[in-house]
Amino acid sequence: MLKLIMAITGASGMPYALTLIREIKKLDVELYLIVSAAARKVLSLESPGFEESLDLADYQYFQEDLAAPMASGSFQHSGMVVCPCSMASLAAIAQGLGSNLIHRAADVTLKENRPLVLVPRETPLNRIHLKNMLAACDAGAIIMPPCPGFYHRPREIHDLVQHTVSRILDALGMDNQAAPRWGGGV
Numbered sequence: 001m002l003k004l005i006m007a008i009t010g011a012s013g014m015p016y017a018l019t020l021i022r023e024i025k026k027l028d029v030e031l032y033l034i035v036s037a038a039a040r041k042v043l044s045l046e047s048p049g050f051e052e053s054l055d056l057a058d059y060q061y062f063q064e065d066l067a068a069p070m071a072s073g074s075f076q077h078s079g080m081v082v083c084p085c086s087m088a089s090l091a092a093i094a095q096g097l098g099s100n101l102i103h104r105a106a107d108v109t110l111k112e113n114r115p116l117v118l119v120p121r122e123t124p125l126n127r128i129h130l131k132n133m134l135a136a137c138d139a140g141a142i143i144m145p146p147c148p149g150f151y152h153r154p155r156e157i158h159d160l161v162q163h164t165v166s167r168i169l170d171a172l173g174m175d176n177q178a179a180p181r182w183g184g185g186v
């Protein structure tokens with residue numbers, strides 16, 4: 001069975017994270033979830049009842065658990081996504097700090113040449129944010145801000161979120177039907 005690592009960090013955009021979990025669990029994928037302390041704060045503010053979606057994960061870890069399987073390159077998995085990715089976690093990953101489980105797992109994913117998708121959420125972006133995105137991209141990460149297209153004529157926030165989540169799963173190489181695909185015309 002495919003294994004996927006997902007980290008949720010303390011940026012705004014928790015509907016993306018919870019929808020992503022639900023869509024991953026529609027696939028034949030084992031989900032390893034790490035939720036940062038700041039993410040739990042933002043989850044409680046943005047998405048009351050979030051625990052139900054987190055509990056869909058097959059395994060959950062705290063950011064302090066540096067002995068978890070994904071802290072080692074010997075852990076075989078198909079990729080990792082950080083959604084949403086705070087500017088703080090982006091900076092830590094771009095600089096290879098590895099000082100909590102999220103940053104360490106991302107560092108290991110890069111060194112093992114596995115897909116790492118970062119979904120950074122901040123606006124506007126300062127020079128530090130942009131430089132960190134470039135550094136992470138240079139190291140092999142896929143930088144994927146949640147910027148939905150409008151060509152599929154979304155009617156609700158749900159449609160926008162599903163579109164972004166579908167593209168994230170595409171970037172991870174996960175075949176999915178989370179959103180309609182462009183068919184070449186309207």
Ligand SMILES: Cc1cc2nc3c(=O)[nH]c(=O)nc-3n(C[C@H](O)[C@H](O)[C@H](O)COP(=O)(O)O)c2cc1C
Binds near residue numbers: 009010088122
């Ligand atoms: C309600 C709320 C919303 C936040 N939104 C963002 C955001 O959109 N982007 C961001 O980079 N940080 C945001 N932050 C700040 C991060 O939570 C903070 O930098 C934190 O240290 C990130 O830690 P982590 O990366 O370990 O989760 C927000 C904080 C709160 C409380």
